[in-house]
Amino acid sequence: MAYNFKQIGKKWQKKWEEKKVFEAKEKGKKFYVLEMYPYPSGTGLHMGHAFNYTIGDVYARFKRMQGFNVLHPMGYDSFGLPAENAAIKAKSHPRVFTDEAIKSYIKQQKELGFSYDWSRILQSHDENYYKWNQWIFLKMFEKGLAYKKKAVVNYCRKCDTVLANEQVHNGKCWRHTDTEIEVKHLEQWFLKITDYAEELLKDVDSLDWPEKIKTMQRNWIGKSEGAEAVFEINKKKFFVFTTRIDTLFGVTFLAISPQYIDLEHLITKEKKKEVEKFLKKIKSTKQEDIDKMEKSGVFTGSYAIHPLTKERIPVWIANFVLAEYGSGIVMGVPSHDKRDFEFARKYKLPIKIVIRPENEKIQSLVMDEAYTGSGKLINSLEFNGLFSEEAKEHITKVLREKKLGGKKIHYKLRDWLISRQRYWGTPIPMLYDEKGNIVPVPESELPVKLPNDVKFGKGNPLETSKIFLTVKKNGKIYRRETDTMDTFFDSSWYFLRFIDSKNQGKMFDMKKADYWMPVDFYTGGAEHACMHLIYARFFTKVLRDLNLVGKKLNEPFKRLFNQGMVHAEDGFVMSKSKGNVIDPMEMAEKYGADTLRLFLVSIASPDSDFSWNQEGIEGMHRFVRKLFEYFSKVKTGKSNPRTENKIHGTIKNVTEEIENLKYNLAIIKIRNLFEYLHEREISRKDLETCIKMLAPFTPHVAEEFWEKLGNKNFVSFAEWPKYDEKKISKEFEKEEKDVEDLIGDVLNVLRIVREREKKPKKLFVYTLPKEKEIYANNIDEIERRTNLQTKVFAVNEKGKHDPDGKSKKAKPGKPAIYLE
RNA sequence: GCGGGAAUGCCGGAGUGGUCAAACGGGAUGCGCUCAAGACGCAUUAGCUCAGUGCUUGCAGAGGUUCGAAUCCUCUUUCCCGCACCA
Numbered sequence A: 001m002a003y004n005f006k007q008i009g010k011k012w013q014k015k016w017e018e019k020k021v022f023e024a025k026e027k028g029k030k031f032y033v034l035e036m037y038p039y040p041s042g043t044g045l046h047m048g049h050a051f052n053y054t055i056g057d058v059y060a061r062f063k064r065m066q067g068f069n070v071l072h073p074m075g076y077d078s079f080g081l082p083a084e085n086a087a088i089k090a091k092s093h094p095r096v097f098t099d100e101a102i103k104s105y106i107k108q109q110k111e112l113g114f115s116y117d118w119s120r121i122l123q124s125h126d127e128n129y130y131k132w133n134q135w136i137f138l139k140m141f142e143k144g145l146a147y148k149k150k151a152v153v154n155y156c157r158k159c160d161t162v163l164a165n166e167q168v169h170n171g172k173c174w175r176h177t178d179t180e181i182e183v184k185h186l187e188q189w190f191l192k193i194t195d196y197a198e199e200l201l202k203d204v205d206s207l208d209w210p211e212k213i214k215t216m217q218r219n220w221i222g223k224s225e226g227a228e229a230v231f232e233i234n235k236k237k238f239f240v241f242t243t244r245i246d247t248l249f250g251v252t253f254l255a256i257s258p259q260y261i262d263l264e265h266l267i268t269k270e271k272k273k274e275v276e277k278f279l280k281k282i283k284s285t286k287q288e289d290i291d292k293m294e295k296s297g298v299f300t301g302s303y304a305i306h307p308l309t310k311e312r313i314p315v316w317i318a319n320f321v322l323a324e325y326g327s328g329i330v331m332g333v334p335s336h337d338k339r340d341f342e343f344a345r346k347y348k349l350p351i352k353i354v355i356r357p358e359n360e361k362i363q364s365l366v367m368d369e370a371y372t373g374s375g376k377l378i379n380s381l382e383f384n385g386l387f388s389e390e391a392k393e394h395i396t397k398v399l400r401e402k403k404l405g406g407k408k409i410h411y412k413l414r415d416w417l418i419s420r421q422r423y424w425g426t427p428i429p430m431l432y433d434e435k436g437n438i439v440p441v442p443e444s445e446l447p448v449k450l451p452n453d454v455k456f457g458k459g460n461p462l463e464t465s466k467i468f469l470t471v472k473k474n475g476k477i478y479r480r481e482t483d484t485m486d487t488f489f490d491s492s493w494y495f496l497r498f499i500d501s502k503n504q505g506k507m508f509d510m511k512k513a514d515y516w517m518p519v520d521f522y523t524g525g526a527e528h529a530c531m532h533l534i535y536a537r538f539f540t541k542v543l544r545d546l547n548l549v550g551k552k553l554n555e556p557f558k559r560l561f562n563q564g565m566v567h568a569e570d571g572f573v574m575s576k577s578k579g580n581v582i583d584p585m586e587m588a589e590k591y592g593a594d595t596l597r598l599f600l601v602s603i604a605s606p607d608s609d610f611s612w613n614q615e616g617i618e619g620m621h622r623f624v625r626k627l628f629e630y631f632s633k634v635k636t637g638k639s640n641p642r643t644e645n646k647i648h649g650t651i652k653n654v655t656e657e658i659e660n661l662k663y664n665l666a667i668i669k670i671r672n673l674f675e676y677l678h679e680r681e682i683s684r685k686d687l688e689t690c691i692k693m694l695a696p697f698t699p700h701v702a703e704e705f706w707e708k709l710g711n712k713n714f715v716s717f718a719e720w721p722k723y724d725e726k727k728i729s730k731e732f733e734k735e736e737k738d739v740e741d742l743i744g745d746v747l748n749v750l751r752i753v754r755e756r757e758k759k760p761k762k763l764f765v766y767t768l769p770k771e772k773e774i775y776a777n778n779i780d781e782i783e784r785r786t787n788l789q790t791k792v793f794a795v796n797e798k799g800k801h802d803p804d805g806k807s808k809k810a811k812p813g814k815p816a817i818y819l820e
Numbered sequence B: 001g002c003g004g005g006a007a008u009g010c011c012g013g014a015g016u017g018g019u020c021a022a023a024c025g026g027g028a029u030g031c032g033c034u035c036a037a038g039a040c041g042c043a044u045u046a047g048c049u050c051a052g053u054g055c056u057u058g059c060a061g062a063g064g065u066u067c068g069a070a071u072c073c074u075c076u077u078u079c080c081c082g083c084a085c086c087a
Helices: A005-018 A047-065 A081-090 A094-111 A127-142 A193-204 A211-221 A245-250 A269-284 A287-292 A338-347 A388-401 A494-500 A510-516 A532-545 A584-591 A593-602 A614-633 A641-659 A663-677 A684-694 A699-708 A730-755 A769-776 A779-786
Strands: A030-035 A069-071 A146-156 A161-163 A181-191 A223-233 A236-242 A253-256 A297-305 A312-318 A329-332 A405-411 A430-432 A438-440 A470-473 A476-480 A521-524 A560-562 A762-767 A789-794 A816-819
Touching: A005 A094, A005 A593, A005 A699, A030 A047, A030 A494, A030 A510, A047 A069, A047 A521, A047 A584, A047 A593, A047 A641, A081 A094, A094 A584, A127 A146, A127 A438, A127 A494, A161 A181, A193 A211, A193 A223, A193 A405, A193 A532, A211 A532, A211 A560, A223 A245, A223 A329, A223 A388, A236 A245, A236 A329, A236 A405, A245 A388, A253 A297, A253 A338, A269 A297, A269 A312, A297 A338, A312 A338, A329 A338, A388 A405, A494 A510, A584 A593, A584 A614, A593 A614, A593 A663, A593 A699, A614 A663, A614 A699, A641 A663, A641 A684, A641 A730, A663 A684, A684 A699, A730 A769, A730 A779, A730 A816, A762 A769, A762 A779, A769 A779, A769 A789, A779 A789
Parallel strands: A030 A069, A030 A521, A253 A312, A521 A560, A762 A789
Antiparallel strands: A146 A161, A146 A181, A223 A236, A223 A297, A223 A405, A253 A329, A297 A312, A430 A438, A430 A476, A470 A476, A762 A816
């Protein structure tokens, strides 16, 4: 029988779909498997998708067979810039592109045999979905978690919109790595994720996630404990954050960010020209160059009053101070901070030493670098003699008493800017009355739908829509908010919508969420470490506090798995411009989905990067074909203990390897098993076990032979085999090794003999009497491997064929051999 | 600069103290099957030695710990990833 993978693939995909076998109900012990839902791009599924979904699907199928009630849904992150841009280019509508793309994604995913519950499908651009974005936004607004403010924001010219901090990488746009981010001061919508900074940080510890991602999140949240001190400038109070309040008496200048919002007020008339010149220069420098640039600054002309000494401290603008961190103002302590030191040197600002390292004396005149360690305080009035740590406490206390500062915990995490000046996203459900006051859209008027009468081109398309822009209600005229939401808003709770995706009256049913949440196993790329994964955690906590999910649900994703990157055969990232892209569907067409799936997860450990290998997939195809032939021909009978040992050992290993996401090793164990099984008698039960173990990886072939064996149900729901420890015996392993050694010896001799131009046909093995059975039991194997007709004798047997008297050489565990 | 990870045979890639000249796959080579094979089966794939089970070298480099190291420690080199003037 020829292996017709196309026919088998279609047959089973159709059956799964018709019988709705993967549709999940709330019943039994649940297990929620999820792969990060894709952005449906016009180019279809790429190899990374296929890899990711295979990893999830194998796990989902495995858990299902273990008796769990598995939820394994799929949806589409369908709002976003690429569709809008494609639409502009083609003078069409983003919806057209998106719907088209989703259609082809669904088709392709079905062809790869993924066991999704298609009844729960969702798409973010569906008004039934984004309605709930708007709804939850209103709830957040009520709670003060959504707010509008003027801020220093990042703007990408190519996206033509502002971006969240998380979407700026190295001063560039995350989607346009060649585009500099521009800094603007605009009024924008934010979500108050900083309210949850501490909890987000704390709960990282409890997650079963890759350490790498956890570290990245901790760093991103960036907690630092320090103190705040008030400096007065022109009778106004300015807060300055520092982790080194013990160096407070070493302050010889204040440095303020060039992007500081109220900068103007600090600049004196005399300095205005000079400052403007400096700011102009900064503005014209690329972010990238600023990073490399030497420190520079300009004096504002203003002076600050030191909170404790009441000295006059010059206020400088300095290019190394970040507007978005701390208060945008730092205290300059050249003696004990590297950057301040550099800056002070350049502008000849005084350097005052206030910390003396133990066992060492430093003098200002010879100081050629900042001392950043801790030590004993000097030149610090009543704090002299204290060590850094205690000085921090004392100084903070004094500041607090004088109401000039105090303890302060600072986070690097900023509030999440969600406004986007683009069309293809969820409209922010807000109105402005004639006076410009913010008026939320009432719940009953949701969803605020995206209008169709828009012109794509320059600026925000929503501003070109007449029906959208103006709202008349009760004789009043309102202007609608034209900003849409960041698409990460959509993906921050989609895993909850899957639980109840058709619910018209609610975001989702709380009881159902209680049943299914958290996601037990979540896979996706590591690139979302500080975006999606933080936002989704934040949302979950907000929903919990709004009583929309149970109080116990603190975290959405229990276990996270990051798959490796699939590279092209040349080792580079697959890209159209390089022309090295391998299309998964082409491979499935050529070799079948089973082969592709099996290959993807067997080439390397799923968490490590790997390069595509064309010969590798062909090798895998040969294996699948062999499997097919084996199952086509095999007749069931009885398994001997040796076979049982092998089967049960394999069950044990494979189960463990799958659980640990070492699919590659599981597949090797399976391959070894089939290698062994070749032409050996096997019981029906054991044969079924073999099929079951294959089912998560190669579901189509498995279903086919499961059916051929006469089973009426699906192997997809068959019970995962359990191993019987009693059937696994070390003795068989030893026996196998002994036989293996013998074969090795024979082959060795055979090689030598062949060099002497002899061609032996027969093999005689002489064993110790009690060992005879070991070898006699394995004559088939010995013959197959050596291609010699084999006879086994015990050394004490009479009438044995032994012309050279080799049998004398037999030792325990090492039989003697003779070839002729 | 800081943080994290990695370096294994022709290639991909297992392997975290002895069972390791190192799983498994791919490639190459040889043999068998055959009219012939790109199909299948078997073998070889560090070097030497050999009617046998032995020796030497060996897991980026250099040291060290140990009876014993691919595996543990130290330093060096290279590569990848994340953060990056974070006050």
